[in-house]
Amino acid sequence: MGLTSRSLLYAVAAVAVVCVGLTLWLWPRFAGRGPGAMLGRLGSVVATQLSVVAALGLAVNANFQFYGSWHELLGLYDDAPGAVGTWGDGGTAGPAGDPSKGLVQASGPEGLDTVHGLPKGPPAMAGKVETVRIVGKRTKAVNPAYVYLPPQYFQPQYARRRFPVIVALSGYPGGTFLLGQHLRVPQTAARLIRDGRMQPTVIVMTRPTIAPPRDTQCVDVPGGPQAETFFARDVPDALRSHYRVGHDPGAWGVLGYSSGGSCALQLAMRHDRTYTSAAALSPDYRVTNDPTTGNLFGDGKDRIRRRQEHDLMWRLRHLPLPRVNVLVGTSHSGEKNYPAAKEFLAAVRPPMKAEAIVLDHGSHNFATWRRELPAALQWMSRSLTFPEDVVGNL
Structure with a gap:
């Protein structure tokens, strides 16, 4: 899917909603003090925040088109390095x-x-x-x-x-x-x-x-x-x-x-x-x-x-x-x-x-x-x- 496609935006937004729901549902199970509970809390927080930030970033980019493609986002351009270089052959x-x-x-x-x-x-x-x-x-x-x-x-x-x-x-x-x-x-x-x-x-x-x-x-x-x-x-x-x-x-x-x-x-x-x-x-x-x-x-x-x-x-x-x-x-x-x-x-x-x-x-x-x-x-x-x-x- 393209970076600015609505399909990608909706998919990532759905993932963010699922992550939030799972965090709320599983949080009581991570209430203990052991390593497993601590890793569960940390993992749920990281996954939820990353998915929400990704969804917001895609929404902003789809609206303002700061980057039109994955290649632009990653700084990759056909036949060229991304930024400063020597012009010519x-x-x-x-x-x-x-x-x-x-x-x-x-x-x-x-x-x-x-x-x-x-x-x-x-x-x-x-x-x-x-x-x-x-x-x-x-x-x-x-x-x-x-x-x-x-x-x-x-x-x-x-x-x-x-x-x-x-x-x-x-x-x-x-x-x-x-x-x-x-x-x-x-x-x-x-x-x-x-x-x-x-x-x-x-x-x-x-x-x-x-x-x-x-x-x-x-x-x-x-x-x-x-x-x-x-x-x-x-x-x-x-x-x-x-x-x-x-x-x-x-x-x-x-x-x-x-x-x-x-x-x-x-x-x-x-x-x-x-x-x-x-x-x-x-x-x-x-x-x-x-x-x-x-x-x-x-x-x-x-x-x-x-x-x-x-x-x-x-x-x-x-x-x-x-x-x-x-x-x-x-x-x-x-x-x-x-x-x-x-x-x-x-x-x-x-x-x-x-x-x-x-x-x-x-x-x-x-x-x-x-x-x-x-x-x-x-x-x-x-x-x-x-x-x-x-x-x-x-």
Whole structure:
């Protein structure tokens, strides 16, 4: 049984119930002072606690999809060690894919079958959500993704039209499942498009790390995972090769929450010829090393420069600003990032433009981000241009 399967969860929960029942039933028999009674009490306590903790752990993982498989839980990945390694032929850091088999490849459910509230019905009426694996042409990195295709994508009058696209990034250590189940990106977009408050848009939902369990922070690590190249170059190339999405940067935006929001700002400000809009909910404004990231900037002479260039406040003060639009979500109280958001927004100057969603109160959680998401998607829709190019034209 799969790690996230309901069958496994129900089986372990049943074992936990049985263990609790047996403990209550057998406890009087273990009331003596001899070694057998003591071992019986110890064994019943250990078995009961382990079964209850396992059931709770499986329930939490099934709900939040921290680990999608036994391989991920154990740190085992195809053709790769689990975390930090050398990128290239000598060893990879994360799953490696074969671009010759296609840059967008169909995949298994990836938890989509347990996401509630997805659009139902004929695709031309309700739209569709697909599960795919995106393979990097340059990096050979592989990332699972959900792809929301709006109803118009399947309607005859749009058959030769290309669509704007939003790349939506989860936080760390979350993944695509959280974007669907807890942030409710496809459900919210479908409702906004149906109500005419958002233009038809293709939305690609994925995680910001390409080498789990390492947090790659959308950085090209010297000798390590090339996460920035993957999201700035490989992902757009892959999507353009498979879906009817715009070729012009004006049709491309990136959205994220928490570390995914940090990546969104980094990608737009560092790659304005790929993404011209970024919406960041509760982001950080600089990339730093921590136990989950390892050494992101290397040990060479240019490590200080690399670290500075991933500090968005440093970029605002010392480098020419890109012609991009950014949106920041924060809260007056309940979130620690309000002072940093205020400083960032005050430092933005033309040609860059910045706006904000500022709640009176909100915490670093999905309840806050769900409140901000509709406004963020509508803002993104106004910022992106519907492509004028049609299929067959480059």
